[in-house]
Amino acid sequence: MEGEIPSSLSNCSNLKFLNLHGNKLKGKVPTELGSLMKLKLLQLGINNLVGGIPPSLGNLSSLTKFGVADNNLVGNIPDAIGQLNGLVFFTISFNKLSSTIPSSLYNVSSLQIFSVSGNQLNGTLSANIGLNLPNLQNFYVGGNEFSRSIPTSLCNATQLQRIDLVKNKFLESVPTNLGNLLNLSWLDLSHNYLGKNLHFLTSLTNCSRLKNLVLALNQFDGVLPNSVSTLSNELIKLYFGNNEISGTIPGSLANLVNLIGLGLNENHFIGVIPTAFGKLIGTSSLPLVNINLSHNSFMGKLPFEAGNLKNINEMDISNNNLSSEIPTSIGNYVSQNNLSGPIPKGLEKLFFFEKLNLSFNNFEGEVPIKGVFKNISALSLIGNTKLCGGMQKLQLTKCPVNVMKPRKSIRFKHAIVIISIVQIFLLFSSFIVWMKKSRKKSPSMVSTMDLINFSYKELYQETNGFSRNNLIGSGSFGSVYKGFIHLEERTIAVKVLNLHKKGASKSFMVECNALRNIQHRNLVKILTCCSSMDYNGNQFKALVFEFMTNGSLDFWLHQGLDNENQSMNLILLQRLNVAIDVAFAIDYLHNHSVQPIIHCDLKPSVLLDNDTVAHYDMGDETSIEADTYSYRILLLEMFLGKRPTDDMFKDGLNVHNFAKTALPKELVQIVGPILLPREVDEAPIAIVATRDL
Structure with missing residues (x-):
């Protein structure tokens, strides 16, 4: 249904239920609706309504359910809404309402559902909120700008089942009397500025119905208390990511066997990942789907058993210090004798993987080629420099071929002696060749890099x-x-x-x-x-x-011309040096890298550092010939001062033909005019003065 809400509805004096939820209504909420004194339900959610909430709606003394969520309403919450003493359901979420919650609304003791999420509300929550609203069951205030502390009185509303305070500006510590909320099933305090320790978790062990606990993106520090392992057996989601938590993970955390999502990422955890984590299998209807332990300082083995994780969708253990010592008992597919081997092939059999991130660790050896390992968009192995093999798209080095040991016969012993002599000879020869090559190797090329980790x-x-x-x-x-x-x-x-x-x-x-x-x-x-x-x-x-301090070549070639400071323009010598820099980079990519690399996007977006030395970023795959042609066009643009897209190039004329017709006698007439006044005479000197090659 489209159109506006007719104000003539006010003539329906016996109307008790007005449900226009989920339409395409526009315009304002009619003020006249405030005359429907018998109205018990007013549901206008999920429309395109604008304007404010009419204060006249505070006259609807029979109203028990009021919903205008998911519209474009602005302004504040009228103080008159606090006159609706029988209100049970109140939701204005996902609008553009601002200012504070009127104090009168905190006195509507009948309220059970209170939802104001996703607005621009600010101020503080009433210190007596739980005392004045004892019947609260669902309390949603997330996505606003509420500040100061979480009122401890909130825990006096003992019927509370869901609390959502996400994305606000709450400070200080979490109330330690949360254990009073025996019916609590959902607690989301993420994305605030809550801090200090996690001692309040101990009180939460009384909440036997707790299913979702989200504390991510705060400033919690200290260690994870052992009490976390005695939380509700019904807990299915536990997220502590993006905090300052340190120490080791209690092995008893694995007692929460029904978890389907576990996030401990971006903290300061150390030590090993508890072997008992193999017990985290989820429930019969909700299997474990997500584990995120990334950006910590875990080290040693990865003790997951794939047989128990057969339905997992995502695993992220990136940016740690994990080694290749993944127990090969994983999935019971590999024998116990290869504990220090490569990534177990058993991981290939986890067919529900949508994301596996092992990047920036110390894994080594051959990468499997089936399952998630053949889907490079779902797999990340970056920063593990000792890995080899795998799918060709991963562009890893080939693994060495293992030779099976023959029986120890006399012939075998003779072969060992001969092979040893040959190996010594080859090793010596390789050393001589390496020495010769190393003398010729350009000092500007190195084979490895030290990568810095960022979250x-x-x-x-x-x-x-x-x-x-x-x-x-x-x-x-x-x-x-x-x-x-x-x-x-x-x-x-x-x-x-x-x-x-x-x-x-x-x-x-x-x-x-x-x-x-x-x-x-x-x-x-x-x-x-x-x-x-x-x-x-x-x-x-x-x-x-x-970061390249001097920006792009494009600015120096073109935008600089409009700048009053003519020193922003590159002189002929500087342009020659930039052209040489680009040539060096392209030659290296084409001919001297481990694998030939095609840039495919050569243009004046080349970056200049503090010394006006040119640098390129990487491109994609096409052809060496295309790079070469693009480089020629770049040279023309640099010295003619004309973009290939200049308005003068039309009707078959392009920058290439333009330059060709001027060679050799009319070259001076087409060179960028900014180069001519002071540098025509300097050209021979500039050419001689170019960088030592």
Whole structure:
């Protein structure tokens, strides 16, 4: 149903139920509805209503249910709503309402459902809220701007089943009398500024019906108390991510065998992952689907048993210090004799995997090729430099071939002696060859990189929440933001991938795997690849680079012309040096990297550092010939001062033909005019003075 709510409804004086929920209604809520004195239910949710809540609705003395959620209402909550003494159900969530909750509303003692989530409400919650609203069952105030502390009186409303305070500005500690809420099943305190210790968890052990406990994105510190393992047997979701919790994980946490989601990511946990975690199997109707232990300092073995985790969808143990010592008992597919071997092939049989992130650990050996390991968009192995094999798309090195040991016969012993002599000879020869090559190796090339680990939380903070003020560029697969690492006093560039773009995940894998093993003076230095979850639970992938202080070549070639400070323009010598820098980078990518790399996006987006040295980021796959042609066009743009898209190039004329027709006698007439007045005479000197090759 479309259109507006007719004010003539006020003539229906005997109307008791008005339910217009889930339509396409627009316009304002008619003030005249306040005359329907017999109305018990007013449900206008999920429409396109605008304007404010009419104060006249406070006259509906018979009203028990009031719902206007999911509209575009603005203004404040009228104080007159507090006159509805029989109100049981009150929901105004997901509008644009502001100001504070009127004190009169806190006196409607009959309220059971109180939902104001997703607005712009502020101020503090009433200190007596639980005393004045003793019948509360569901209390939703998330997604607003409430501040100060959580009132301890809230725990006097002993019928409470669900509490949602997410995404506010609540401070200080959590009330320790939460254990009074024996019917509590849902508690979400995430995304606030709550801190101090986790001692309140002890009181929650009285809440035998608790199913969801979310404390992520706060400032909780200290260690995880053993009482966490004695929480409700009905607990299915436990999220402590993005806090400051330290120490080891109590092995008894595995007593919560019905968990379907466990998040301990981005804390300061140390030690080993308890072997008892293999007991976390979920329930018969809700199997374990998600485990996130990323961005901690776990080390040693990964003790999960795939047979118990057969329905798991996501596992993220990235950015830890885990080694390849995954127990090969995992899934009972491999014998107990290979505890220090590669990633167990048994993981191939976990067919419900949608995401497996093992990146930035110390795994080594051969990567399996079936199951999740053949879906590179669901798999992340970045930062494990000793892995080999796997699907070709992973671009890992080939694994060495293992030779089976023959029987120890006399012939075998003779063979060993001969092989040993040959190996010594080959080793010596290889050493001589290596010495010769090392003398010729360019000092600008290195084979490995030290990657710095960043979490989503850190990148979010260092870019001011990926603010538009920090946006410095965008491309086909995402946007680039300027960030600042305060502890290191270092500026970075963060390339955030748009994962809705087709091929973005593939581009991320290609760039990370390529950049992991190469480095060159004229390639932008990558600091890390970040694969994580954002604050809304969505996948987040980003590349973190050194920041180039002088911006792009495009600005210096074109935008600088409109700048009053003509020193912003590059002189001929500087342009020659930039052209040489780009040539060095392309030559390295095509001919000297471990695997030939095609850039495919050569244009004046080349970046310049503090010394005006040119750097390129990575491209995608196409052909060496295309790169070569693009480089020629780039040279023409640099010295002609004309973009290939200039308005003058039409009717078959392009920058290439334009330059060709002027060669050789009329070249001076087409060169960028900014180069001519002072540098025609300097050209021979500039050519001689170019960098020592």
